[in-house]
Amino acid sequence: MTDIRIQVRGLAKSFGDNEVLRDIDFESARGTSTVLLGPSGSGKTTLLRSLNALEIPERGVVRIDEVEVDFAKLPKGKAGRKEGSRLRAQSGMVFQAHNLFPHRTVLQNVIEGPVVAQRRPREEAEAEAKVLLDQVGLGDRAEAYPFQLSGGQQQRVGIARALALKPKVVLFDEPTSALDPELVGEVLAVIKDLAADGWTMVVVTHEIRFAEQVADQVLFLDGGVIVERGPSAQVIGDPREERTRRFLQRILDPG
Numbered sequence: 001m002t003d004i005r006i007q008v009r010g011l012a013k014s015f016g017d018n019e020v021l022r023d024i025d026f027e028s029a030r031g032t033s034t035v036l037l038g039p040s041g042s043g044k045t046t047l048l049r050s051l052n053a054l055e056i057p058e059r060g061v062v063r064i065d066e067v068e069v070d071f072a073k074l075p076k077g078k079a080g081r082k083e084g085s086r087l088r089a090q091s092g093m094v095f096q097a098h099n100l101f102p103h104r105t106v107l108q109n110v111i112e113g114p115v116v117a118q119r120r121p122r123e124e125a126e127a128e129a130k131v132l133l134d135q136v137g138l139g140d141r142a143e144a145y146p147f148q149l150s151g152g153q154q155q156r157v158g159i160a161r162a163l164a165l166k167p168k169v170v171l172f173d174e175p176t177s178a179l180d181p182e183l184v185g186e187v188l189a190v191i192k193d194l195a196a197d198g199w200t201m202v203v204v205t206h207e208i209r210f211a212e213q214v215a216d217q218v219l220f221l222d223g224g225v226i227v228e229r230g231p232s233a234q235v236i237g238d239p240r241e242e243r244t245r246r247f248l249q250r251i252l253d254p255g
Contacts, residue, residue: 005030005200006051006169011060011071013046020046021057022224028169028217031198035211035232038221039247044204047221048171051202052091053084064090065168091169092162096177098154100146100161106133107142110161118165125164132160136190152183156190163194170194172203208251212236220244 006028013021020043028034036044049055051062059072069087074080100109107129114125133139136156146154155175162170172191176184188210195201195214205211211218211232218235220228220243228241239245 003029005032005065006034006202007061007063008047008051009061011047011050011057011062013043013050013055013057013060020224021050021060024060024224024226026217026219026226026229028200028202030200032216033195033199033201033203033214034217034219035215036202036204036219036221037206037208037211037235037247038227042221043224044221045173048173048202048204051169051171052088052093054088054093056084062087089165090167091171092165092167094155094158094162094170094172094175096174098146098151098158098178100154100157102146105143105145106138106149106157109146109157110164113161113165129160129164132163133157135163135193136160137186150183151179152186155179155183155187159187159190159194163199168200170199170201172201172205174204174206176205176207206251208236208248220247222247 004027008024008026011021011024024047036047038044046055050057053069057071061068061070064087067086067090069083074083107126110129110132111122111125114120115122130139130142133142136159138153138156141149141153176187179187188207191203192214215232218230218232219226220235222243228235228239228244235244236248239248
C-alpha cells in the first residue's frame with residue numbers, strides 16, 4: 001500500500017475572472033502534517049475546501065487513499081454530488097468558527113455525525129466521543145452546552161467532532177483565527193498532540209512558530225500558485241524565494 005494519503009494534481013479554481021488556484025500539485029504522506037501559508041487571498045482556504053469538495057474546482061484531481069475525484073469529469077446533478085460526498089467522507093473539517101449546535105450538549109454535538117451521517121450505534125458513538133473529549137481535555141464538560149464554554153473549549157469540541165467521524169485526513173481552516181490570543185495556545189497544543197499521534201493533517205494557519213513545530217511539509221501560496229514548498233526548517237527557517245521571505249518578515253517582525 002502506498003504511503004501517499006493525499007494526492008492533488010492540476011487543481012484549478014476561479015471565481016468569475018479571479019483565478020484563485022492555478023494548476024496546484026502536491027502530495028501528503030500518511031501520518032504527516034502539511035501546513036498552508038500565504039497572504040490573505042492567496043488561495044489557501046479554497047485549496048483546503050477543494051480537498052473535500054466543499055469547493056468544486058473547474059479541473060484537477062484530488063485523491064485521498066482509494067477515493068479519487070477528477071473534477072473536470074465530475075457529472076452534473078445527483079451523480080456529481082454523490083462523488084463529492086464520497087471524497088468528503090474521507091476527511092474531518094475544523095472550521096474557523098466553531099459551528100456547534102447551541103441547543104445540544106458537548107456530547108450530543110460530537111456524536112451527531114457518527115449517529116446521523118454514518119448511522120453508527122448511539123452507544124458506540126457516545127463511548128468513543130467520551131474518549132475523544134478526554135483526549136482534547138474536555139472529559140468533564142460532556143453535558144455542558146456551548147454557551148458555557150470558552151472559545152478555545154468550543155474549538156476543541158469542534159476538533160473532537162471532526163475526529164469522531166474517523167476520517168483519513170483532518171483539515172483545519174485557520175482554527176485559531178477567531179480566538180482571543182490567550183486561548184490560542186490550548187487549541188494549538190491539541191493539534192500538536194494529533195500530529196504526534198500520527199494523524200494526517202492539512203492546516204491553514206498564520207501561526208508561523210506553530211507551523212515550524214508541527215509541519216512535516218510547508219506550502220507557501222501566493223496568487224493561486226505554490227511559490228515554495230519543503231520541510232518547515234527550509235521554507236520557514238531558510239526560504240529560497242524572495243516572496244516567501246517578505247511574507248515571513250512581515251508576519252514575524254511587523255514593526
